[in-house]
Amino acid sequence: MKHILVIGGGVAGLEASIRLSELGFSVSIIEQADKLGGKLNRWDRLFPNSLPAKDLLQELESRLNSNIQAHLNAQISAIQKNKNEFEVTITGGLHLSVDAVLVTTGFEVFDANKKEEYGYGIYDNVITSAELEETLRNGGELLTIDGKKPNRIGIIHCVGSRDEKAGNTYCSQVCCITAVKQAIEIREQLPESEIFCFYMDLRMFGRHFENIYKDAQIKHEVQFIRGRLSEAFENSDGSLMLKVEDTLLGKPLKMNVDMVILMVGMVPSANSNHIKNILKLKTAADDGFFSPADKHYESLKTDMPGIFIAGACSGPKTMENTINEARAVSIQIAEYLKSNKHHSITQILETVKL
Amino acid sequence: MKIAGKQLLWGEYQKEIATDKYFYARSCIRQNFFPASEYTFLKILREELGKDIYEDPRHTTCTGIVYHTDLVRIETTMTVIARQFALMTESGYKNYVASCITSFGLYNEILDLWEHHPAMEQKAKELLWKATKREFEKPLNIAHASDIIYKFRNEIAARGKFRLINKDTGKPLRGVEHIGCHYSRMFPHKGVGGAEYPYVLAGMIEAFGGEVIDYPERRHCCGFGFRQYIVKANRGFSVASSKKKFESMAPYKPDFILTNCPGCPYFLDRWQYAISELEGVTYGEKGHGIPVLTYEELAGLILGYNPWDLGLQVHQVAMEPLLEKIGIPFDPAKKYLGIDDKFLGKPENPSLLKVY
Numbered sequence: 179m180k181h182i183l184v185i186g187g188g189v190a191g192l193e194a195s196i197r198l199s200e201l202g203f204s205v206s207i208i209e210q211a212d213k214l215g216g217k218l219n220r221w222d223r224l225f226p227n228s229l230p231a232k233d234l235l236q237e238l239e240s241r242l243n244s245n246i247q248a249h250l251n252a253q254i255s256a257i258q259k260n261k262n263e264f265e266v267t268i269t270g271g272l273h274l275s276v277d278a279v280l281v282t283t284g285f286e287v288f289d290a291n292k293k294e295e296y297g298y299g300i301y302d303n304v305i306t307s308a309e310l311e312e313t314l315r316n317g318g319e320l321l322t323i324d325g326k327k328p329n330r331i332g333i334i335h336c337v338g339s340r341d342e343k344a345g346n347t348y349c350s351q352v353c354c355i356t357a358v359k360q361a362i363e364i365r366e367q368l369p370e371s372e373i374f375c376f377y378m379d380l381r382m383f384g385r386h387f388e389n390i391y392k393d394a395q396i397k398h399e400v401q402f403i404r405g406r407l408s409e410a411f412e413n414s415d416g417s418l419m420l421k422v423e424d425t426l427l428g429k430p431l432k433m434n435v436d437m438v439i440l441m442v443g444m445v446p447s448a449n450s451n452h453i454k455n456i457l458k459l460k461t462a463a464d465d466g467f468f469s470p471a472d473k474h475y476e477s478l479k480t481d482m483p484g485i486f487i488a489g490a491c492s493g494p495k496t497m498e499n500t501i502n503e504a505r506a507v508s509i510q511i512a513e514y515l516k517s518n519k520h521h522s523i524t525q526i527l528e529t530v531k532l
Numbered sequence: 533m534k535i536a537g538k539q540l541l542w543g544e545y546q547k548e549i550a551t552d553k554y555f556y557a558r559s560c561i562r563q564n565f566f567p568a569s570e571y572t573f574l575k576i577l578r579e580e581l582g583k584d585i586y587e588d589p590r591h592t593t594c595t596g597i598v599y600h601t602d603l604v605r606i607e608t609t610m611t612v613i614a615r616q617f618a619l620m621t622e623s624g625y626k627n628y629v630a631s632c633i634t635s636f637g638l639y640n641e642i643l644d645l646w647e648h649h650p651a652m653e654q655k656a657k658e659l660l661w662k663a664t665k666r667e668f669e670k671p672l673n674i675a676h677a678s679d680i681i682y683k684f685r686n687e688i689a690a691r692g693k694f695r696l697i698n699k700d701t702g703k704p705l706r707g708v709e710h711i712g713c714h715y716s717r718m719f720p721h722k723g724v725g726g727a728e729y730p731y732v733l734a735g736m737i738e739a740f741g742g743e744v745i746d747y748p749e750r751r752h753c754c755g756f757g758f759r760q761y762i763v764k765a766n767r768g769f770s771v772a773s774s775k776k777k778f779e780s781m782a783p784y785k786p787d788f789i790l791t792n793c794p795g796c797p798y799f800l801d802r803w804q805y806a807i808s809e810l811e812g813v814t815y816g817e818k819g820h821g822i823p824v825l826t827y828e829e830l831a832g833l834i835l836g837y838n839p840w841d842l843g844l845q846v847h848q849v850a851m852e853p854l855l856e857k858i859g860i861p862f863d864p865a866k867k868y869l870g871i872d873d874k875f876l877g878k879p880e881n882p883s884l885l886k887v888y
Binding site (some may be wrong): 411512 | 749
């Protein structure tokens with residue numbers, strides 16, 4: 179039985195492992211955390227249909243089978259290629275011989291401490307979208323540090339995304355719809371609250387996203403203000419004063435809110451950087467995510483035969499796209515193992531007679 | 533407010549500050565506004581700390597004021613700054629200390645420009661040679677004078693006769709700080725503590741026994757803003773900026789305002805008088821204003837220097853309430869006496885702002 183190494187046991191790693199095992203392969207998942215599921219362990223409900231993340235995780239876990247072996251709290255120490263096989267060393271001294279490697283090391287959320295002017299880590303009532311997800315997941319109420327229900331909440335889009343100062347010029351894709359989703363969820367929990375979303379552009383690219391955005395405005399009375407937060411300050415009562423320019427009105431705006439939620443973007447995970455160094459994989463200069471062999475036709479292959487990528491380790495993407503990539507890469511790995519060939523787009527084009 | 537979060541950030545913004553052998557460049561305007569501050573700085577370094585600090589009487593403006601009001605070309609600014617560096621080079625010093633925040637920012641800006649565009653540095657060398665037949669080396673270390681006081685804050689506190697403690701209550705006096713826009717806004721790593729939560733003045737206040745207050749408009753401009761004041765028609769913006777700060781800080785009842793930049797203490801001090809006349813509002817206790825200090829004046833008070841030798845009598849806002857809180861003795865009869873007890877003249881009393 180051919181053996182595949184999957185590095186990272188999040189959504190992409192789990193879905194791909196299940197698919198590969200169902201195709202008749204043996205799979206070893208190397209997960210650095212103490213449990214499988216990645217971000218599904220942190221998120222509450224998933225857009226666009228409010229599917230509980232727990233349910234998706236449960237579904238994935240229910241399909242794990244005896245052909246999948248998970249190594250938790252584990253890290254890759256070394257990988258050596260020997261003809262068509264990879265010799266893998268895992269922390270603790272375990273050795274594996276595998277026929278293909280799938281990298282699904284995902285992403286990390288942007289470290290909001292880097293946007294010093296927003297006061298995360300300094301002002302008590304500034305939190306991140308990831309922290310809000312965890313609060314909601316645990317059935318918690320959104321409360322200020324003093325234990326009060328916030329009346330006015332500012333949601334800040336593009337924190338660590340499309341931001342040259344932060345070093346990330348790219349769009350993280352999911353933050354706009356996450357902001358809209360979370361704004362609705364807060365309004366459902368706190369119907370008396372006022373919510374203000376501060377955005378640069380609203381990128382509602384996915385199916386149903388635009389309608390959710392419309393619902394947020396009409397049904398849930400969430401207010402959207404086009405303007406990037408300049409600075410946040412803490413008032414003596416712990417509330418926050420925001421300075422922002424309303425770019426549609428062309429006027430500077432000063433506003434007090436009880437809480438600020440920062441929509442943190444995606445950045446390559448520390449584990450991706452670790453694997454990059456071990457496997458000598460290429461990453462894009464402008465965002466640091468893994469580069470595929472070709473952006474159109476080989477988006478799940480690296481330029482190293484037998485090494486594949488899927489999910490958010492190759493750039494920000496939605497859960498839906500991550501799952502689709504995981505399924506697609508399973509087929510590509512199966513094709514590779516069947517022929518032991520790693521066709522590149524150049525090789526394929528060479529066979530085409532024009 | 534999470535102090536631990538600030539401390540984490542401060543750890544990332546620790547700049548190298550030379551320990552001795554400084555070349556000192558004065559500000560164009562500070563000696564007029566706060567006449568003893570620069571003198572006090574030199575006195576503290578030479579007499580209290582035993583440091584070697586040199587100033588060349590031939591040094592000039594850095595052009596900062598006209599540069600920031602768009603009246604000179606960058607080539608002029610570069611050449612003047614190159615000449616300052618040439619004077620330092622000729623005197624055998626390598627550690628440049630600027631008294632003025634605008635100068636400090638401009639030196640950093642020009643050095644950064646030269647680093648990224650070496651042709652501009654070459655041009656500055658050529659222009660300086662053509663104009664003066666001088667040559668220069670870039671400073672090994674560049675600091676603002678407040679960086680030096682910050683570096684030796686604990687030594688000053690140890691030698692001090694007074695602490696920023698209310699003598700009646702035993703509680704720390706509460707100060708707000710204002711570092712000046714050009715200190716670290718352009719180059720956060722050139723300032724102690726960075727740009728958003730700077731530590732250079734906060735560290736002094738803490739070392740001298742006081743407590744620092746953060747208030748919502750802490751980052752807002754003092755009111756100088758160059759064109760806000762220098763262009764006469766814009767002066768309403770200048771007063772409005774200062775007023776915004778006073779109204780934001782007043783609820784925290786600060787005992788004093790500590791400043792870094794030539795313009796900041798001037799506008800934060802004088803505009804309290806102007807606002808009292810214009811609006812009938814004062815921001816300190818019992819009809820007084822909030823006392824405004826330069827960092828040299830504060831260090832001098834801690835060291836026990838005579839308040840009138842520090843030039844505190846030329847402040848618009850009366851400093852006596854602060855002196856009384858700390859317990860610093862002062863002789864009201866000598867407030868307006870200069871060297872050899874020569875009477876300097878006494879200003880008229882404002883109609884509302886209470887003075888001693």
